[in-house]
Ligand SMILES: [Ca+2]
């Protein structure tokens with residue numbers, strides 16, 4: 492196998508393996524003044540259901556503060572797991588450049604908590620699914636938009652497909668290319 496065809500095959504495999512991949516969040520890159528323990532929202536530690544809102548979480552009061560996260564690269568996003576205080580509504584937005592944000596979804600603890608969570612106080616972990624984003628995003632922003640003004644985010648994670656992702660037609664083209672290279676190699680040997 493030539494170096495080029497090996498590279499093409501590796502690229503195809505990488506694209507396929509990227510499907511349904513968990514999205515690593517690098518860090519909280521920004522938060523409005525008033526947010527305590529902002530880094531706790533992306534430290535990989537998920538508070539148990541029912542954990543009080545000011546414990547092992549980023550927390551703030553009022554509905555103006557935001558937290559902004561950076562992903563390790565751009566992703567087409569389609570799912571999330573959010574650990575947040577149970578009686579508030581949080582809006583999640585995404586951005587390609589860290590400047591212009593578009594709403595992805597909102598999550599409401601009391602409504603969106605899974606039946607198995609059995610939480611009537613404190614933080615709850617909620618799996619969220621949504622239509623794959625049209626753009627590949629690198630930044631995520633969260634803001635509490637309703638509730639009792641006592642807000643907590645214990646952890647966020649996302650699922651999606653790393654960009655750039657070969658289109659199916661591109662994959663077929665690449666497969667054809669690998670086949671053609673093999674044909675050329677066989678002819679050269681002949
Ligand atoms: Ca955490």
Ligand SMILES: [Ca+2]
Pocket residue numbers: 544576577578579638639640641642643
């Ligand atoms: Ca609350």
